[in-house]
Amino acid sequence: MGSTGREIVEQAEARLAPVLEAANVAWWDSQVEATEDNAAKRERAELAWSNALADRDQFAKVESAREQGANGDVGRCLDLLYDATLRHQLADPLRERIVELETSIDMRFSRHRAIVGGRQVGDTEIKKILRQSDDPRERREAWEASKTVGAVVADDVREVARLRNEAAQSLGHRDWYALSLATDELDEGRLADTLAEADRATAEPFGRWKAVLDERLASRFGCAVADLRPWHHADPFFQEAPPDGAVDLDPYLEGADIVALARRTIEGVGLDADGIIARSDVYPRDGKNQHAFCIDIDRRGDVRVLANLVSTHESADTMLHELGHGVYDLGLRDELPWLLRSTHLVATEASAILFGSLAWRRDWLEHILGLSPSEGAELEPRVRAARAVELLVFTRWVLVMNAFERGLYANPDGDLDTLWWELVSRYQGVTPPDGRRVPDWAAKIHIAVSPVYYHTYLYGAIVALQLTAALEAEAGGLVDRPDAGALLGERLFGPGQSVRWDTLVEDATGSPLSVEYLERAVAAV
Numbered sequence: 001m002g003s004t005g006r007e008i009v010e011q012a013e014a015r016l017a018p019v020l021e022a023a024n025v026a027w028w029d030s031q032v033e034a035t036e037d038n039a040a041k042r043e044r045a046e047l048a049w050s051n052a053l054a055d056r057d058q059f060a061k062v063e064s065a066r067e068q069g070a071n072g073d074v075g076r077c078l079d080l081l082y083d084a085t086l087r088h089q090l091a092d093p094l095r096e097r098i099v100e101l102e103t104s105i106d107m108r109f110s111r112h113r114a115i116v117g118g119r120q121v122g123d124t125e126i127k128k129i130l131r132q133s134d135d136p137r138e139r140r141e142a143w144e145a146s147k148t149v150g151a152v153v154a155d156d157v158r159e160v161a162r163l164r165n166e167a168a169q170s171l172g173h174r175d176w177y178a179l180s181l182a183t184d185e186l187d188e189g190r191l192a193d194t195l196a197e198a199d200r201a202t203a204e205p206f207g208r209w210k211a212v213l214d215e216r217l218a219s220r221f222g223c224a225v226a227d228l229r230p231w232h233h234a235d236p237f238f239q240e241a242p243p244d245g246a247v248d249l250d251p252y253l254e255g256a257d258i259v260a261l262a263r264r265t266i267e268g269v270g271l272d273a274d275g276i277i278a279r280s281d282v283y284p285r286d287g288k289n290q291h292a293f294c295i296d297i298d299r300r301g302d303v304r305v306l307a308n309l310v311s312t313h314e315s316a317d318t319m320l321h322e323l324g325h326g327v328y329d330l331g332l333r334d335e336l337p338w339l340l341r342s343t344h345l346v347a348t349e350a351s352a353i354l355f356g357s358l359a360w361r362r363d364w365l366e367h368i369l370g371l372s373p374s375e376g377a378e379l380e381p382r383v384r385a386a387r388a389v390e391l392l393v394f395t396r397w398v399l400v401m402n403a404f405e406r407g408l409y410a411n412p413d414g415d416l417d418t419l420w421w422e423l424v425s426r427y428q429g430v431t432p433p434d435g436r437r438v439p440d441w442a443a444k445i446h447i448a449v450s451p452v453y454y455h456t457y458l459y460g461a462i463v464a465l466q467l468t469a470a471l472e473a474e475a476g477g478l479v480d481r482p483d484a485g486a487l488l489g490e491r492l493f494g495p496g497q498s499v500r501w502d503t504l505v506e507d508a509t510g511s512p513l514s515v516e517y518l519e520r521a522v523a524a525v
């Protein structure tokens with residue numbers, strides 16, 4: 001007699017939990033301080049985690065228990081175990097090579113500093129130049145500098161894509177793109193349809209808005225619209241709404257304590273961020289990851305945020321976003337088995353985007369930031385329009401990223417430099433620099449280290465809109481509404497992965513994921 005499904009699940013949990021915790025700690029340390037030593041420790045810990053997931057005996061037991069049929073939490077745990085372990089059922093040398101390459105690429109991203117005006121500059125400074133400088137030469141230099149990391153890693157990113165494909169094919173999938181979606185419980189046809197709908201819903205308002213932006217940029221930089229190039233935009237990938245012409249909330253946040261504002265916001269929803277904040281590393285420093293993330297170290301309350309906060313509105317959005325991940329992790333029901341005390345990518349991004357979006361609401365500006373009702377009333381329509389622009393710009397960017405990754409995995413040896421600029425020009429309406437033959441795509445870190453993930457942000461943004469509508473209807477909003485926090489806790493956070501993400505979305509918002517919410521939101525442009 002073999003083990004029962006429940007025994008297999010319990011054995012797997014006992015095996016996996018401590019290894020994942022150790023890998024999470026090592027990952028955290030390596031991001032907080034990018035030293036060789038921390039990188040080596042992280043590589044060892046990740047290899048141990050990958051080894052635990054690769055266990056062939058465990059995988060065979062999970063497969064046979066699923067074939068015998070199991071339902072309830074045990075069945076769900078077996079499904080999640082299968083999805084989590086399938087992509088690790090590879091020949092050892094292939095698996096090890098992929099992990100090594102990913103770690104090495106990531107480390108080069110962490111340490112790379114662009115050079116502008118003979119000086120080393122970080123991502124934040126590059127962005128500052130692209131937001132503020134009126135000198136096209138300086139802008140071009142900053143933009144080009146932001147892409148130099150691409151040339152450093154491009155060959156290895158192609159190589160890791162080839163290896164990922166080899167892995168996916170050995171497991172019976174077409175390529176890594178297909179395998180990733182299948183094991184993330186995302187249907188490829190459904191995703192393609194949703195993205196096509198999102199394209200249709202945003203093409204016209206985006207085109208209309210961008211024509212106005214282009215006129216403004218051309219007059220600011222004293223050139224014709226036809227002469228605008230990527231460096232005239234306000235960030236290196238044109239992935240965010242530009243400050244030009246939009247409402248600027250930064251003056252209201254000058255000198256603000258972003259952490260205190262975030263803490264106060266979460267408290268007002270009836271949730272608690274103190275424990276997370278105490279464990280977090282949130283201010284800029286040399287040698288640390290320049291981005292932001294939230295990590296659940298042990299699924300027992302050790303949740304941490306890494307960020308690089310400065311006193312800006314974007315930082316407020318970022319900190320709330322990361323805490324939106326964090327309160328979800330803390331809200332998972334204690335009695336759930338370890339495997340289910342986790343979040344689906346779409347659901348946790350939805351929570352994060354929902355909390356980040358609070359910083360854009362009139363009630364947040366008044367209750368949390370302390371603006372007067374008349375200031376709030378004056379800002380509200382402009383803020384709503386700005387938010388709509390954010391969504392539009394972001395959606396077009398996701399369309400680029402998704403189509404590029406589909407192309408990358410369809411043919412890692414293809415002309416990716418050309419593909420990249422074709423997509424950027426089709427979806428974002430940006431004219432490529434003349435004659436540029438540089439792997440600009442490789443400067444986007446996600447392609448290397450978070451492959452086939454970007455569409456999750458768009459799904460998350462749409463679900464966040466659905467949650468906003470549901471909370472508006474049932475609790476009158478979210479800011480200073482403990483009832484809304486309770487609803488989120490009960491319907492979204494509590495169940496963990498005991499149900500599939502698409503069912504969870506329907507349960508939590510009252511309807512399945514629908515592009516209609518996006519269409520309505522971008523109509524405010």
Ligand SMILES: [Zn+2]
Pocket residue numbers: 321325349352
């Ligand atoms: Zn996030």
